[in-house]
Structure formats: structure tokens, C-alpha cells
Amino acid sequence: xxxxxxxxxxxxxxxxxxxxxxxxxxxxxxxxxxxxxxxxxxxxxxxxxxxxxxxxxxxxxxxxxxxxxxxxxxxxxxxxxxxxxxxxxxxxxxxxxxxxxxxxxxxxxxxxxxxxxxxxxxxxxxxxxxxxxxxxxxxxxxxxxxxxxxxxxxxxxxxxxxxxxxxxxxxxxxxxxxxxxxxxxxxxxxxxxxxxxxxxxxxxxxxxxxxxxxxxxxxxxxxxxxxxxxxxxxxxxxxxxxxxxxxxxxxxxxxxxxxxxxxxxxxxxxxxxxxxxxxxxxxxxxxxxxxxxxxxxxxxxxxxxxxxxxxxxxxxxxxxxxxxxxxxxxxxxxxxxxxxxxxxxxxxxxxxxxxxxxxxxxxxxxxxxxxxxxxxxxxxxxxxxxxxxxxxxxxxxxxxxxxxxxxxxxx
Amino acid sequence: xxxxxxxxxxxxxxxxxxxxxxxxxxxxxxxxxxxxxxxxxxxxxxxxxxxxxxxxxxxxxxxxxxxxxxxxxxxxxxxxxxxxxxxxxxxxxxxxxxxxxxxxxxxxxxxxxxxxxxxxxxxxxxxxxxxxxxxxxxxxxxxxxxxxxxxxxxxxxxxxxxxxxxxxxxxxxxxxxxxxxxxxxxxxxxxxxxxxxxxxxxxxxxxxxxxxxxxxxxxxxxxxxxxxxxxxxxxxxxxxxxxxxxxxxxxxxxxxxxxxxxxxxxxxxxx
Numbered sequence: 149x150x151x152x153x154x155x156x157x158x159x160x161x162x163x164x165x166x167x168x169x170x171x172x173x174x175x176x177x178x179x180x181x182x183x184x185x186x187x188x189x190x191x192x193x194x195x196x197x198x199x200x201x202x203x204x205x206x207x208x209x210x211x212x213x214x215x216x217x218x219x220x221x222x223x224x225x226x227x228x229x230x231x232x233x234x235x236x237x238x239x240x241x242x243x244x245x246x247x248x249x250x251x252x253x254x255x256x257x258x259x260x261x262x263x264x265x266x267x268x269x270x271x272x273x274x275x276x277x278x279x280x281x282x283x284x285x286x287x288x289x290x291x292x293x294x295x296x297x298x299x300x301x302x303x304x305x306x307x308x309x310x311x312x313x314x315x316x317x318x319x320x321x322x323x324x325x326x327x328x329x330x331x332x333x334x335x336x337x338x339x340x341x342x343x344x345x346x347x348x349x350x351x352x353x354x355x356x357x358x359x360x361x362x363x364x365x366x367x368x369x370x371x372x373x374x375x376x377x378x379x380x381x382x383x384x385x386x387x388x389x390x391x392x393x394x395x396x397x398x399x400x401x402x403x404x405x406x407x408x409x410x411x412x413x414x415x416x417x418x419x420x421x422x423x424x425x426x427x428x429x430x431x432x433x434x435x436x437x438x439x440x441x442x443x444x445x446x447x448x449x450x451x452x453x454x455x456x457x458x459x460x461x462x463x464x465x466x467x468x469x470x471x472x473x474x475x476x477x478x479x480x481x482x483x484x485x486x487x488x489x490x491x492x493x494x495x496x497x498x499x500x501x502x503x504x505x506x507x508x509x510x511x512x513x514x515x516x517x518x519x520x521x522x523x524x525x526x527x528x529x530x531x532x533x534x535x536x537x538x539x540x541x542x543x544x545x546x547x548x549x550x551x552x553x554x555x556x557x558x559x
Numbered sequence: 560x561x562x563x564x565x566x567x568x569x570x571x572x573x574x575x576x577x578x579x580x581x582x583x584x585x586x587x588x589x590x591x592x593x594x595x596x597x598x599x600x601x602x603x604x605x606x607x608x609x610x611x612x613x614x615x616x617x618x619x620x621x622x623x624x625x626x627x628x629x630x631x632x633x634x635x636x637x638x639x640x641x642x643x644x645x646x647x648x649x650x651x652x653x654x655x656x657x658x659x660x661x662x663x664x665x666x667x668x669x670x671x672x673x674x675x676x677x678x679x680x681x682x683x684x685x686x687x688x689x690x691x692x693x694x695x696x697x698x699x700x701x702x703x704x705x706x707x708x709x710x711x712x713x714x715x716x717x718x719x720x721x722x723x724x725x726x727x728x729x730x731x732x733x734x735x736x737x738x739x740x741x742x743x744x745x746x747x748x749x750x751x752x753x754x755x756x757x758x759x760x761x762x763x764x765x766x767x768x769x770x771x772x773x774x775x776x777x778x779x780x781x782x783x784x785x786x787x788x789x790x791x792x793x794x795x796x797x798x799x800x801x802x803x804x805x806x807x808x809x810x811x812x813x814x815x816x817x818x819x820x821x822x823x824x825x826x827x828x829x830x
Binding site for chain 2: 451456458498503540541545546
């Protein structure tokens with residue numbers, strides 16, 4: 149708001165200054181109102197005065213030479229073909245400084261050094277509009293189109309064009325584009341506008357250390373819930389490997405848990421959690437129990453989920469999601485005292501017997517003696533009986549072959 | 560098996576082409592219901608044991624297909640339960656059923672028969688004896704030479720073993736399966752670790768039954784050169800006098816004895 153006022157005041161000041169030698173807009177439009185006016189290279193030099201008057205600069209009463217300052221003193225027309233680039237920083241100094249410090253501030257050596265982004269690439273030229281204007285290139289709903297003009301194919305991030313394209317499948321994009329929800333997250337909501345920084349820059353809004361706050365700006369309740377759980381507490385301690393929002397939900401292609409292609413869809417949850425919780429090294433490093441995926445897959449829940457059954461329990465069904473707590477925490481959904489309630493969400497009338505046993509058995513020998521003994525018994529029985537069967541059959545066939553051979557010989 | 564000729568003096572009380580009823584219609588239907596339900600149960604149950612196999616993942620590629628698998632499994636289980644109850648009733652309340660059960664009960668002779676059949680097939684002791692090894696032992700215990708094949712009654716040890724395995728297996732599978740189906744009931748009655756044992760037993764007993772059928776039963780009623788490609792008893796229930804004489808000589812003689820008694824009531828008993 150303050151910035152807007154400053155801009156307006158500056159514009160008014162510029163417009164009201166008497167400058168008799170200055171070129172008037174009419175002088176420019178004598179030529180540039182011609183729709184067919186083209187440069188030697190064939191580029192149109194037409195300026196749509198009507199659209200300019202509707203633009204934020206036109207509304208503020210800025211004249212052509214306020215921006216094309218090098219033409220202010222020119223008296224011979226037509227002027228030279230090559231003009232100085234417009235310097236927006238004369239008015240927009242704070243924004244220009246932010247851009248200069250951002251990934252767009254200079255040639256991006258890592259991607260393509262020949263590309264330098266300037267203000268007009270996002271904001272346009274003569275028909276720049278305020279970001280609150282639905283026709284603006286930087287209006288929330290139009291932002292993805294604006295950014296994707298470069299970021300789909302021209303300038304790929306380290307993870308390729310499809311990484312950005314994934315955003316178009318996301319719930320954020322879909323509600324913005326299809327339902328026109330202007331407060332949905334678009335590129336600038338997470339990455340910032342003028343101060344976009346690479347992900348590995350610690351000052352980036354999407355850096356691992358900052359992403360919780362970035363998502364939490366909209367998803368405040370989830371942020372609080374996350375920070376109360378084991379992951380959030382470890383995050384606050386600065387643990388490097390702790391999962392942040394994007395680790396489970398993905399970065400661009402975030403979808404609702406009910407969408408079949410979502411990374412947190414019922415049948416995909418186990419794969420997401422097990423990236424860490426089936427990892428022996430991480431388990432040793434942070435002292436949590438390994439083999440969570442294997443032991444889940446062995447259970448009916450895991451087996452059925454593997455076949456695409458969504459009604460069976462996945463990790464989140466029992467452990468919760470944003471505020472996952474250690475089983476020793478009395479508020480944990482898997483604290484022994486809460487198991488009846490947790491299991492009871494699916495198994496109506498689940499009683500205390502649900503807690504009298506072990507889920508995620510890694511070593512049956514020590515953790516589940518009953519099933520261990522049953523398994524040993526059956527493995528012995530199966531091994532023994534099958535051996536007896538096969539030996540008996542082999543000997544039977546051998547004798548038949550012998551008898552046949554003998555009778556042939558005697559004939 | 561070698562044909563054991565009856566003494567020539569024996570009047571032909573059973574002709575070789577005479578047809579006997581080995582399995583009546585009720586027994587055959589019980590067996591067919593068992594085949595259908597067992598096969599369905601195995602096919603719809605194996606995917607849960609071998610959930611990593613690609614073939615099962617492609618057969619049950621959707622949640623709906625997987626749910627249908629579960630429905631089929633429980634439907635087949637109901638068929639098996641009904642079949643089992645029918646069989647129990649049949650054995651308890653019909654004279655033929657009771658007689659069958661009596662004939663199927665294991666006796667010491669069956670263990671002896673199994674050993675004798677195996678020893679006879681192997682022929683090791685006869686070989687040793689020919690080489691003059693263990694002469695004294697074999698003179699005292701000629702049984703261990705296994706010169707002859709054992710003579711079987713209505714049911715040989717293989718058939719008895721299979722029958723009792725089915726009874727035992729069905730009982731275990733129905734019991735554990737019932738509690739897996741009615742999980743909430745199971746966990747009202749038992750702690751989770753007991754229920755976990757049901758689950759393990761259900762899977763392993765299934766494997767045992769599956770392998771026993773595939774290896775043992777398939778050999779004895781299909782691949783065995785004597786019946787290859789298939790014994791037809793389970794379809795038409797018929798067995799010929801010849802088969803009776805060679806495969807079930809004790810039953811054969813019992814029938815002859817009965818017929819002889821019927822023909823001349825005062826004749827001395829056959830021994």
C-alpha cells in the first residue's frame with residue numbers, strides 16, 4: 149500500500165513538472181498509433197493507446213518519455229531505432245533491488261547464460277496492470293501462465309520441464325484455473341515474486357528450512373499440528389533428514405489425499421513413509437524402528453493395500469499424519485491406551501484385546517513367540533511331508549520302471 | 560501292481576468285468592463340491608500369501624478385482640463349510656457313511672503297509688539278502704525282505720491318510736478362517752497374538768494342503784501309471800472286479816466270502 153502511494157506520488161510529480169522541451173505523447177503517437185508500423189526486423193512498433201490508458205501507468209498519467217527517458221530530449225524524428233532499455237528501477241527501486249538479488253537478477257549460468265529476465269518479461273510493457281487486476285499477467289490466476297512461458301521448456305530447472313509441468317496437475321493449479329480461486333497457491337505464493345531464489349539458497353522461501361512457514365502461511369492449522377508431532381519437533385531441532393511438507397506431498401504436483409494419483413493417496417502412503425522408515429541407516433541414525441514397510445506388507449492391511457484396496461489401514465490410518473507422535477506419548481494414536489479407539493475407527497467395538505499383541509513384528513522369535521512356534525511347526529511339517537511324498541513317489545516310479553524293463557527283456 | 564492270481568479251484572464269484580459302486584452319488588457330489596471349493600479357495604487365497612508375485616498383481620490389478628477375490632474366497636468357504644457339514648451328517652446318520660468311516664480309521668496295519676510298500680518298491684533288503692548280508696536277521700524276520708506288496712482293504716494307507724488330512728485340514732482352515740472373517744468377534748474372544756496365530760496357521764495349513772494335493776493326490780489319482788491319465792472313480796463311482804482284485808484284494812476276498820456264505824450257508828469260512 150505504501151509502495152503504491154509512493155509510486156502514485158512520484159508519477160504525479162513527474163507528470164506535473166513543467167518540461168517544455170519534453171516530447172509529448174502526441175508526438176510519439178503520430179507514428180506509433182499506426183498499426184502497420186514495423187521495425188527493420190519486422191517487429192511491430194504499434195502502441196495501443198487505449199490499452200495504455202487503461203494500464204496502471206496510463207491511469208497514473210505517465211507519459212511515454214517518463215519511461216523512454218532517452219527520447220525526452222530528442223527533437224529529430226524518427227528517432228534512432230535502438231533505444232535504451234527502460235529502467236524501471238527509477239521508480240521501483242525496492243522491487244528492482246529484490247529482483248537483482250534473486251535468481252532472475254542476472255544470467256543464470258547453471259541453466260542458460262544467454263537468458264536475462266527483465267521486468268517486462270513478467271509484467272508486459274505498455275499494458276502493465278496492477279496485480280489485483282484480473283487482466284494483469286501477474287494476477288494470481290494468470291501467474292502460472294506467465295511463469296510457465298519460460299519454465300516449461302525454455303528454462304528448465306534441475307529436475308526438468310515436467311517437474312514444473314506437474315504443477316498444472318496440482319490441486320493448487322486446478323482450483324485456481326478451473327474454479328478461479330484467486331487465493332490458491334500459485335508460483336509466487338511459495339517462491340516469492342521479485343525475490344525468487346534457488347531451492348538450495350537458505351534464504352529461499354522453499355528451502356527445506358523455510359518451507360514449513362511458507363506452506364503454513366495458508367495451511368496454518370496444519371503447520372501447528374506438524375510442529376507438535378515428532379517430525380515437527382525434530383524439524384525445530386534442525387535435523388537434516390526430517391520430512392517437511394514437500395517430502396510427502398511432493399513439490400509442484402500436490403494433490404488432495406483423495407486423488408488416486410496423489411503421493412498421499414491411501415495406497416501410496418506406505419511408499420512415501422517407507423522412504424525413511426524402511427531405511428536401515430536412517431533408523432540407526434535417528435533411533436527409530438526399521439522394516440516398517442516389510443512388516444506392513446506382510447499384514448493383511450499391507451497386502452490388500454498393495455493390490456489397490458483403499459479401505460484397509462495405511463500408515464496414516466493408525467499413526468496419524470501431520471502430528472504423528474511416538475507411541476510413548478499419551479496423546480499418540482498408537483499409545484496402548486488409545487489403541488482401542490484407533491483400531492475402533494475401522495473395527496467396530498475394538499476392545500482391549502487389540503493391544504495384546506504386536507504390530508510390525510520384525511523378529512518373530514523374540515516378539516511373537518506364538519506365531520513363531522506355529523511357523524516352525526508348519527515349516528517342519530511341510531518340509532517333512534513333502535520330502536516323504538517325493539521320496540515315496542520316486543521309489544514307486546523307479547520300481548515301475550524296473551518291472552517294465554524286466555518284462556520287456558523277458559519278452 | 561502285479562496281478563495276483565486267485566487259486567484256480569476258486570469258483571468265479573466275482574467276474575473281472577463286474578462293476579462295483581465305490582463312490583455313490585452323494586459321496587461323489589461331496590467330493591466335487593470339495594474340488595470346486597478347494598480350488599477356488601487356493602486360487603483366491605494364494606495371492607495373499609504371495610502378494611509380491613507379478614502374476615497376482617496383474618490378475619487383481621484393481622481394488623475391485625481384489626475385493627471380488629475376497630468375495631469369491633468367502634463364497635467358496637461357505638461351500639466348503641456346507642459340504643463339510645453334509646459330510647459329517649452323512650457319516651453320522653447313514654449306515655454306508657458309518658461303514659466308510661470305520662474302514663477309513665487308521666490301524667497299525669496301515670503303518671506296516673506303508674513300510675512294506677515302500678520297502679518293496681525300494682527293494683534294498685532283497686538286494687542285501689541276495690548278497691548274503693543279514694541272513695540271520697532276515698531268517699528271523701522275513702517281513703523285512705518285503706517280498707510281497709501289502710494287501711489292501713477297501714481303503715489303503717494312502718487313501719486313509721488323504722481322507723484324514725482333508726478332515727483335519729478342513730477343520731483347521733474353517734476354524735481359523737472363520738475367526739479371520741469375523742475378526743471383531745475373534746478379538747473379543749482372544750488377544751491379538753492368538754488371532755495372529757490363526758492367520759499364520761491359515762496360510763501355512765493352506766500351503767500344506769495345496770502341496771499335498773498337487774504332489775501326493777495328483778500322483779496317486781492322475782499321474783500314477785496305473786491310473787494315468789485319471790482314475791474315473793470320482794466321476795462315475797465305478798470300480799471293476801479286476802480293479803477290486805488287484806487294488807483292494809482284502810475287500811475283494813471279503814465280498815467273495817459274503818457271496819459264498821450267501822450261496823452255501825453251511826460252508827466253512829474262508830481263511
